[in-house]
Amino acid sequence: MQQKLNLYNTLTRKKEEFEPLHAPFVGMYVCGPTVYGEPHLGHARSAVTFDVLYRYLKYQGYKVRYVRNITDVGHLENDADEGEDKIQKKAKLEHLEPMEVVNHYTNIYHQEMDKLNVRQPDIEPRASGHIMEQVQMIQEILDNGFAYEVNGSVYFDVQTYNKQHKYGKLSGRIIDDLLNNTRTLDGQEEKRSPLDFALWKKASPTHIMRWPSPWSEGFPGWHLECSAMSRKYLGTTFDIHGGGLDLMFPHHECEIAQSQASCNHTDAAKYWVHNNMITVNGQKMGKSLGNFINLSELFSGNHEMLEQAYTPMTIRFFILQAHYRSTLDFSNEALQAARKGYTKLMNGMRVLKKLKYTEEAVENAPDTKLNEELQKLTQDCFRGLNDDLNTAKTIASLFNLLKKINSLYLGQIKMEELSRGTFDLMRDTYQELVGDVLGLKEETVGNMQDVLDLVLTFYKEAKEQKAYDKVDAIRVELKRQGIVIKDMKTGIDWAYEE
RNA sequence: GGUAACGUGGCCGAGUGGCUAGGCUCAGCUCUGCAAAAGCUGCUACAGCGGUUCGAAUCCGCUCGUUACCUCCA
Structure with a gap:
């Protein structure tokens, strides 16, 4: 009926007409939250944006499989070897099991998303539930010669990869510039190059969240989960990959590299879609700046x-x-x-x-x-x-x-x-x-109790005036709403109809 | 330092060469017992300076200002 949907593809930096790989099916993967804190306004923007995309695609008759992950392992505080897992850090602080932290904040995330009328994705996989898939993917990347093992950890070899493929195609980064300008971080001596990123990390003795692997007892790198889970549920190449603009580099760039390096599929997704940030006084709202507002705070x-x-x-x-x-x-x-x-x-x-x-x-x-x-x-x-x-x-x-x-x-x-x-x-x-x-729904305004009290006041007045037709009318209408009026010697009250 | 954006009227925010964005605010009108809602009208715009063009908020250059990414963040 209308012109077709056009989407801005970060990969090509152009608006492109949306054409699914296998119409009428559409595969869509969006990076979800790392569940170590309460969801804030920024999470809402990403979720709402892709919720509307999901809704609109369905509205147009596509059969959409929407996958949005929960990151519950592997997301480190920084890229150094000493970087602590975000979940584990929070767990220690609050004297909880990591999975308690994960469940707690996942539940809150779901609740807040429900309030925002954000539909649940069709599949919501957790990183910790897909360790095997991630291990398998690492093995493939190793076998293809794009990764190396050092002391039980496995790193992606960006420069070797870059000789055959283009690292930085999504974010528009030039590898030499990156090399010249990467800040030196502590604890990177295992890596051959500062650009290399972890696929598997050997767990230090104090690290709680650990799984066995061919290389060591450890945990997967952050970028890997999205590659492994999107591939599992959507295939090696799918239609739409979404997420916040701040994930474009390095997270999504690494995903593309991992996908190419493991199964030789270019770009992982056909359309890469990024939502922009919410700012406060012109500055990005973010955890590191401490200027974020939680959704629960907004609602209260x-x-x-x-x-x-x-x-x-x-x-x-x-x-x-x-x-x-x-x-x-x-x-x-x-x-x-x-x-x-x-x-x-x-x-x-x-x-x-x-x-x-x-x-x-x-x-x-x-x-x-x-x-x-x-x-x-x-x-x-x-x-x-x-x-x-x-x-x-x-x-x-x-x-x-x-x-x-x-x-x-x-x-x-x-x-x-x-x-x-x-x-x-x-x-x-x-x-x-x-x-x-758009997913906008009516919110009941005002307080039902106050409204009912008002109705009861009129009811009482009508009785005093012996206007029984009015009295009956009020009774009938309230009963239709499942509410009965109780006329007692002591006064008038209402109750739910039993 | 490298890379990429952005600067629209009181506020928010669309708009990639010519066609009213829109919402909120403010003022007036219509309607109205009062009020509200709604409708109508009005008010201030495209950071600055140059250039391209018949014509620019929109393209190009310079200046000023702001931001993001390059390290975790939706």
Whole structure:
């Protein structure tokens, strides 16, 4: 119906028309969180961005297999041999088993994602559950001559690899520049080159998380898990690989190299998609800078940078109102504006439910110009999404559509001016894009208890006035909602219907 | 130091040569018992300086400013 989806491919630095390798199937892999801390706004952006991509692909009829991993091992504090595993470090701090840490933060991640209406991926593999696959992959890379073993650890040989393939193709890095500018880190004497990265690390005596391997008792390197798990569930080459822009180098670059080195498949994925960062006062929000805001803090308002609490849908809308490849600056003002914009869209959903196309209107000739305008507006909504998932554009178009919807509701535009087809198109486009694709849903506002108390006050007044028709009406409606009124000598109260 | 971006009106944020972005804020109008909602109208823009072009926020150059990646981070 519309033009096709175009995606910006980091690999080619161009927008490309999306063409699956094996339509109608689409394989999509996105780097998930390392579960050693609470999810923050940055996690939300990545998750929401790829959630919309997932939803839109499904909306277009593709059969999508969406894999998003949980990193629960191998992610070190830094690249040096002494670098401590993030999970293990946290476990020590809190006197917990590493897997307790992992479970704890994985659960929180899931809860927060649910609140943001982020759909669960089809497969959510954990690195620690795929050690065998990773060991096998290392063996292949060794056999192909692109890795070497030193003291029980295995490193990827970047320079040997670079002679046959191009290391740095994704991030646009030149290997000589890297060599000249890499900072010297402690504990790298095992490596032949500072650019080499670990595939397997021998565990030091104090290291808790360890597995047997042909080389030593140890643990896999961070970059390996994504290669091994994407290959296992999506095949050696798949359609889309996503993640945050900060993972492009070295993480994704290493993934491409590992894939090529192990099974000689180029690029691992056809489209590499990266979301940009969220900034605070123009600076990246990140763990290392300590300026990040956890999602739970946003939802509760409990953070010094927050003037108030913001609901999950406000956050989702805030993220979607910018294009995913732009940085997005956090501020209370911006979030407050997002809240209002979101509410406006939701009010539109409610209005639309009440609007009915009147059949008798067909007698009158529709306004051709208006119909064409509305059809163009609906097309604009899709055009935005198709243009590299530009949700900002789509939302702008939805607001334009909303003006017409509100005008219809107020009778400023007469229903008979529309053709049935135009009305259906407008309604379906709005409802499906807002609800199914953008994933915005209604949040109940206010406190049910307060509303009920108010109803009971009117109920009591009606009884005192002996207006029993009103009294009965209130009873009937509340009962329909599963609530019964209890008239007691001591007062009036309500209870759930048993 | 290397590489790559970015600088849009009070705020956020789209827009890669000519077509109103949009949201929030502010002011006015319509509607309205009051108010709100909604609709309509208005208000301030493209960091600066040059250049290319019939025409540039959009292409090129320089200057200023900001950021990211190069080490863990979505």
